[in-house]
Amino acid sequence: MSSSQPRSVLIVGAGLAGSLLAIYLARQGCKVLVCERRDDPRRAGYTGGRSINLALSARGLWGLAGVGLDRHVLDHDAIPMPGRMAHPPSINAPLAFQPYSKDPRDAINSVSRGGLNITLLNAAEREPNVTIRFGLRCTDVDLDRNSAIFETSTGQFVHESADLIAGADGAYSPVRYRLQKNDRFDYSQTYLQHGYKELCIPAGPNAAHAIEKNALHIWPRGGSMMIALPNRDGSFTCTLFWPFQGDHSFEALEGALADRRRAAAPNDPLPQPTDAERQAVVGFFSRHYPDAVPLMPTLADDFFANPTGSLVTVRCSPWRHVNRDGTAVVILGDAAHAIVPFYGQGMNCAFEDCRALAELLAARGLTDLDDTLAEFERIRKPNADAIADMALDNFVEMRDKVGRAEFLYRKRVEQAIHDLFPDRVFPQYNLVSFSTVPYTEARRRGRELDQFLDRIIPQLPMSAAPAMPDADWRARVHAIAESEWRKQPA
Numbered sequence: 266m267s268s269s270q271p272r273s274v275l276i277v278g279a280g281l282a283g284s285l286l287a288i289y290l291a292r293q294g295c296k297v298l299v300c301e302r303r304d305d306p307r308r309a310g311y312t313g314g315r316s317i318n319l320a321l322s323a324r325g326l327w328g329l330a331g332v333g334l335d336r337h338v339l340d341h342d343a344i345p346m347p348g349r350m351a352h353p354p355s356i357n358a359p360l361a362f363q364p365y366s367k368d369p370r371d372a373i374n375s376v377s378r379g380g381l382n383i384t385l386l387n388a389a390e391r392e393p394n395v396t397i398r399f400g401l402r403c404t405d406v407d408l409d410r411n412s413a414i415f416e417t418s419t420g421q422f423v424h425e426s427a428d429l430i431a432g433a434d435g436a437y438s439p440v441r442y443r444l445q446k447n448d449r450f451d452y453s454q455t456y457l458q459h460g461y462k463e464l465c466i467p468a469g470p471n472a473a474h475a476i477e478k479n480a481l482h483i484w485p486r487g488g489s490m491m492i493a494l495p496n497r498d499g500s501f502t503c504t505l506f507w508p509f510q511g512d513h514s515f516e517a518l519e520g521a522l523a524d525r526r527r528a529a530a531p532n533d534p535l536p537q538p539t540d541a542e543r544q545a546v547v548g549f550f551s552r553h554y555p556d557a558v559p560l561m562p563t564l565a566d567d568f569f570a571n572p573t574g575s576l577v578t579v580r581c582s583p584w585r586h587v588n589r590d591g592t593a594v595v596i597l598g599d600a601a602h603a604i605v606p607f608y609g610q611g612m613n614c615a616f617e618d619c620r621a622l623a624e625l626l627a628a629r630g631l632t633d634l635d636d637t638l639a640e641f642e643r644i645r646k647p648n649a650d651a652i653a654d655m656a657l658d659n660f661v662e663m664r665d666k667v668g669r670a671e672f673l674y675r676k677r678v679e680q681a682i683h684d685l686f687p688d689r690v691f692p693q694y695n696l697v698s699f700s701t702v703p704y705t706e707a708r709r710r711g712r713e714l715d716q717f718l719d720r721i722i723p724q725l726p727m728s729a730a731p732a733m734p735d736a737d738w739r740a741r742v743h744a745i746a747e748s749e750w751r752k753q754p755a
């Protein structure tokens with residue numbers, strides 16, 4: 266491949282990463298073909314099958330800003346969430362709003378997955394050198410020919426080749442699956458014992474939100490939890506994160522129906538939940554999520570109708586294959602690093618990938634893909650590993666610690682130190698969600714701060730703290746922090 270030839274890119278997957286990458290590369294003069302397994306969501310309606318809203322934060326906005334779409338998405342499709350609203354198990358206990366940051370302007374943003382995907386598809390199609398084809402399912406990649414093989418909805422097979430093939434085809438990526446067959450390809454996939462299921466709190470009269478609109482709602486229940494993110498139409502998308510088996514599990518409430526469905530003959534009508542099973546769901550929710558039940562009129566229907574998804578972490582390397590003629594295959598987004606959703610970072614990380622790859626390709630061209638793609642992986646892989654770890658850790662924080670007074674107090678001390686020493690101390694959450702410092706750096710500084718808090722908190726007992734942080738308490742935090750720093754070797 267020489268630099269004078271047209272530079273062709275084939276992107277497998279027109280999801281969030283694939284459609285954003287198409288815009289970037291088209292603007293660099295590449296001829297871009299995007300092939301997507303699903304039908305066009307603008308005509309077929311969006312059937313994401315996964316969380317229908319997502320938290321978009323600084324890194325995702327940085328990815329969108331590179332193609333000028335950040336402001337558009339914030340203005341047209343986002344609801345800012347500057348904190349969490351924790352819902353206690355008792356209906357009489359008060360809700361607790363926990364700001365994510367001392368700066369009220371720091372917010373994560375609830376956006377519709379389908380709406381964002383459509384915004385990106387429309388923007389990609391406005392580029393003259395982008396073609397998007399739907400209903401093409403990638404079944405394999407021919408690495409020698411640098412071509413991908415797609416099956417059409419009528420069972421035909423078509424081959425598409427390009428100088429660069431980008432696999433943006435999600436956690437179960439067929440492009441990655443082909444790379445896995447290469448010698449010395451490292452691969453691991455780990456499933457959580459928890460799955461997820463989406464439910465809904467519909468809009469109230471006049472599209473009003475039934476609970477606080479500007480918050481990520483969370484019902485932490487120890488080994489499990491429910492969250493709810495606001496939609497602009499006044500509804501909330503709730504997501505249960507429950508164990509598949511055991512107490513408070515999906516199996517406990519839907520296992521008997523699943524057994525009957527498995528046992529049904531292929532031509533039998535699909536067994537439906539019994540009244541007792543439906544009542545059991547409502548009864549269970551009334552015990553564990555009592556304030557949510559009156560807001561969820563379709564609870565039992567949604568619970569049995571909506572699928573239960575699994576949560577996987579994928580780590581692999583190398584993310585690329587380069588042929589002797591210079592053509593290459595690369596994977597990015599969930600295809601390269603699927604992570605669990607508890608830091609709300611999978612899409613954000615995928616958008617960072619897109620901009621990082623596009624900037625490298627812009628600087629180096631498509632002529633030395635070997636070096637460029639190696640550099641892309643060198644920069645991004647440690648960061649993807651870091652956010653994968655932090656996302657797993659954050660599950661414990663969300664489902665278990667958020668409801669505990671000791672944890673809330675620790676967060677209060679953390680934010681106070683951040684406020685008192687704004688140039689020195691940044692909580693990990695702030696670095697991950699409100700900055701674009703590398704995830705590895707956010708994890709390193711987060712661990713340091715954690716150890717620092719372990720030394721400070723015993724000197725500032727919760728029992729002696731005022732209900733609201735006052736000047737005396739802040740002065741004490743200041744003095745103790747400074748004295749601890751003085752003890753540290755320079």
Ligand SMILES: Cc1cc2nc3c(=O)[nH]c(=O)nc-3n(C[C@H](O)[C@H](O)[C@H](O)COP(=O)(O)OP(=O)(O)OC[C@H]3O[C@@H](n4cnc5c(N)ncnc54)[C@H](O)[C@@H]3O)c2cc1C
Binds near residue numbers: 302320435437606
């Ligand atoms: C419950 C849940 C909640 C989440 N919440 C958040 C959040 O709040 N914030 C956040 O940042 N992230 C969140 N995520 C993660 C986020 O959804 C993903 O990280 C993001 O979608 C990755 O984008 P992607 O383009 O790499 O993959 P995808 O969005 O999965 O897109 C892949 C595309 O490839 C297509 N495709 C797949 N196979 C083929 C094939 N064989 N041929 C052709 N096309 C194919 C798919 O149809 C799809 O369009 C959440 C995930 C889950 C499961």
